[in-house]
Amino acid sequence: MSTDNQTTAYNPPVLEFKSSSFSVPALILSGNELKAIEQQLQEKIKLAPEFFKNSPVIIDLKELTKQHLDIDIALITEITRKLGLLPIGIRGGSLQQNKNALALRIPVYSNSSNRTNPVETQKTIPATQITEDVNPSKEAASSKAMIITQPIRSGQRIYAQGDLIILAQVSAGAEILAEGNIHIYGALRGRALAGVQGNTDARIFCTHLQAELISIAGNYKISEDLTKNIYNKPVHIYLKDYTLVIKEL
Structure with a gap:
């Protein structure tokens, strides 16, 4: 009579996914003139260069969507990168804009996401507005x-x-x-x-x-x-x- 003493080796996990919340500035666009956006964004960054340096940012398109205004996702992300920001996603866009973003490997965030608690300033800036998602x-x-x-x-x-x-x-x-x-x-x-x-x-x-x-x-x-x-x-x-x-x- 023999017994099988063979045991399965234990391999500890090397990673895991956890739900988390973190703070990311949101760039809210209320106009689609790229030159105006670049100019006003540049002026805003100059006010606090250390804060915006290599800062991740979500591009918020909900105001453009309300006005039925289109914007080139590739060009707006190129502008933000050129000014030292790091776009990590868009939200509030149209179906086509979401498709374009995903084609560029840019994540699409839902406006109703429960992972962040956006607190947005009420002051209107004609072409751009930067607010903070805080928790x-x-x-x-x-x-x-x-x-x-x-x-x-x-x-x-x-x-x-x-x-x-x-x-x-x-x-x-x-x-x-x-x-x-x-x-x-x-x-x-x-x-x-x-x-x-x-x-x-x-x-x-x-x-x-x-x-x-x-x-x-x-x-x-x-x-x-x-x-x-x-x-x-x-x-x-x-x-x-x-x-x-x-x-x-």
């Missing part, structure tokens, strides 16, 4: 201020049309932008850009400065520029003669 579960936004109560995680990007108030920390690798002031009641370890529409009166306040980058109206400093006497301390940041001033509170 904090609790936030309140108004035309004057956006208030976020949860930590901003690495990889998240937040855009506020007015002031931005964060009642938690901003992790390394996270980026926050505001057309007005920024208030952070926690550690700032990521990037903070205030006055991104050119508001030189904008200010940044935080209780623990450990930033990778701080900027007001395009004038910025990186972590290497921060001196030891202000590092990890509560500070007030503002512009004076187009130079960033950092004062301990």
